[in-house]
Amino acid sequence: MGRVTRVVIIGGGPGGYESALVAAQLGAEVVVVDSDGLGGSAVLTDCVPSKTLIATAELMTDLATAPELGIGLVDHTAPASQVEVDLARVNARVLRLAAEQSSDIGRRLEREGVRVVRGRGHLDGPERVVVTGADGETETIEADAVLVATGAAPRTLPTAEPDGERILTWEQVYDLTETPEKLIVVGSGVTGAEFASAYMALGIEVVLVSSRDRVLPGEDADAAEVLEQVLTRRGMAVMNKSRMESVTREGDVVTVRLTDGRSVSGSHCLLALGSIPNTAGLGLESAGIAVDEGGFVKVDRVSRTTARGVYAAGDCTGVLMLASVAAMQGRIAMWHFLGDAVAPLDLKKVSSNVFTAPEIATVGWSQQAVDAGEIVAEAVRLPLAGNPRAKMQGVRDGFVKLFCRPGTGIVVGGVVVGPRASELIHPISIAVAESLTADQLANAFTVYPSNSGSVAEAARRLHHPKV
Numbered sequence: 241m242g243r244v245t246r247v248v249i250i251g252g253g254p255g256g257y258e259s260a261l262v263a264a265q266l267g268a269e270v271v272v273v274d275s276d277g278l279g280g281s282a283v284l285t286d287c288v289p290s291k292t293l294i295a296t297a298e299l300m301t302d303l304a305t306a307p308e309l310g311i312g313l314v315d316h317t318a319p320a321s322q323v324e325v326d327l328a329r330v331n332a333r334v335l336r337l338a339a340e341q342s343s344d345i346g347r348r349l350e351r352e353g354v355r356v357v358r359g360r361g362h363l364d365g366p367e368r369v370v371v372t373g374a375d376g377e378t379e380t381i382e383a384d385a386v387l388v389a390t391g392a393a394p395r396t397l398p399t400a401e402p403d404g405e406r407i408l409t410w411e412q413v414y415d416l417t418e419t420p421e422k423l424i425v426v427g428s429g430v431t432g433a434e435f436a437s438a439y440m441a442l443g444i445e446v447v448l449v450s451s452r453d454r455v456l457p458g459e460d461a462d463a464a465e466v467l468e469q470v471l472t473r474r475g476m477a478v479m480n481k482s483r484m485e486s487v488t489r490e491g492d493v494v495t496v497r498l499t500d501g502r503s504v505s506g507s508h509c510l511l512a513l514g515s516i517p518n519t520a521g522l523g524l525e526s527a528g529i530a531v532d533e534g535g536f537v538k539v540d541r542v543s544r545t546t547a548r549g550v551y552a553a554g555d556c557t558g559v560l561m562l563a564s565v566a567a568m569q570g571r572i573a574m575w576h577f578l579g580d581a582v583a584p585l586d587l588k589k590v591s592s593n594v595f596t597a598p599e600i601a602t603v604g605w606s607q608q609a610v611d612a613g614e615i616v617a618e619a620v621r622l623p624l625a626g627n628p629r630a631k632m633q634g635v636r637d638g639f640v641k642l643f644c645r646p647g648t649g650i651v652v653g654g655v656v657v658g659p660r661a662s663e664l665i666h667p668i669s670i671a672v673a674e675s676l677t678a679d680q681l682a683n684a685f686t687v688y689p690s691n692s693g694s695v696a697e698a699a700r701r702l703h704h705p706k707v
């Protein structure tokens with residue numbers, strides 16, 4: 241009998257721990273090297289904490305429609321302000337949930353026989369990982385395959401250094417015990433938009449500083465427009481075409497200066513300037529692993545790096561910075577290395593969501609790609625306001641958009657904007673993954689009344705009668 245295959249994974253986030261589970265299932269001897277806690281940034285500082293905070297924000301958003309739905313609050317003109325958010329309690333819950341999730345992952349790995357080594361790992365050639373523990377002790381682990389899944393960290397600038405008190409990265413906001421009076425969010429990508437939307441729902445005055453001409457420059461333009469309208473209607477100051485030059489603090493006041501000479505002051509500033517990969521000091525170069533100019537590890541669609549036997553997954557590859565994609569890249573790497581059936585990563589099947597109020601969920605080909613002629617597709621856009629369930633719920637903002645191929649009617653993409661859009665995208669996601677036609681999507685029963693009825697109705701509108 242041959243020797244058991246040894247897999248060493250550097251990084252315990254979704255890219256790392258999900259692949260550890262697959263490798264263990266396929267009979268490998270697996271070691272996960274992790275420096276900051278299992279679950280990685282996804283569980284400890286990014287997805288899980290932010291979505292837990294947003295769960296509280298969602299409840300506050302729902303409360304704002306309470307009077308319209310017949311619930312009497314003391315002051316009908318300002319319903320949400322009658323309910324007070326205790327940010328210290330919210331943050332304590334956020335951190336507790338994240339820690340519990342991290343422990344759950346630890347227990348699961350243990351059950352599956354995965355060895356977890358605490359410390360910072362680096363490669364010593366493509367087949368050896370050296371781990372340095374907190375006490376400075378080192379351990380060298382031999383590997384038949386290595387998976388690099390070290391993630392990414394918030395980008396900061398020398399002119400906008402976080403101080404952890406009033407100038408904050410998204411990793412530091414959960415240490416706040418007092419509610420900010422006025423929060424300036426710099427950056428209107430997904431992270432900036434989500435936090436701006438959530439903190440406003442919690443009753444905080446929010447200014448969103450965006451260098452582009454609209455929020456969410458990377459998302460569907462119609463969806464971003466709806467979101468910007470809703471945010472401004474609810475009282476957010478959205479400063480478009482405003483490039484931040486510096487962020488400074490004097491006492492309790494933070495000031496964001498813009499490149500055009502204007503400035504805006506508040507009590508706190510959240511920097512959402514994107515992420516940089518955690519790839520420095522990993523010994524990548526000496527192991528023959530190529531990185532791009534941004535420091536991201538170059539991988540192919542089965543997660544192979546340029547060094548034989550070394551794979552990479554997740555944010556350190558910059559392929560698509562989502563926990564779900566990190567996990568899939570990691571699983572694909574293990575299936576590939578350990579000889580299981582594997583299909584290369586297909587980004588056109590990834591569904592994603594912006595957890596603002598309303599949410600924006602997307603899958604498949606985008607409007608941008610259709611407009612640029614990258615794919616020929618027909619589109620239909622159906623406002624949610626006409627949906628009976630949405631009317632009952634007092635929902636007016638949002639839409640369902642579907643793209644299908646003109647000849648075959650095969651659904652190739654979609655966008656949903658509305659409350660719980662993250663749940664409504666799934667039927668479209670199935671249609672895209674399985675190449676279903678608009679007719680097939682339309683013919684599946686939906687519940688009456690339901691918001692998913694609009695998905696079927698949009699599909700119905702893409703029907704071409706046989707002549």
Ligand SMILES: Cc1cc2nc3c(=O)[nH]c(=O)nc-3n(C[C@H](O)[C@H](O)[C@H](O)COP(=O)(O)OP(=O)(O)OC[C@H]3O[C@@H](n4cnc5c(N)ncnc54)[C@H](O)[C@@H]3O)c2cc1C
Pocket residue numbers: 250251252253254255256273274275276277279280281282283285286287288290291359360361362389390391392410431518522553554555556560561562563564565566
């Ligand atoms: C605010 C925010 C919210 C987000 N929300 C969502 C969401 O709702 N849904 C979604 O799909 N995605 C979300 N994302 C993206 C998601 O968090 C990332 O895509 C995901 O964390 C990537 O997983 P990963 O395994 O590549 O890296 P990480 O989760 O970053 O894990 C990598 C781990 O490796 C450790 N590490 C680094 N270097 C070493 C080393 N040398 N040795 C040992 N360990 C090391 C790190 O400390 C870290 O713990 C969000 C991101 C942000 C910033």
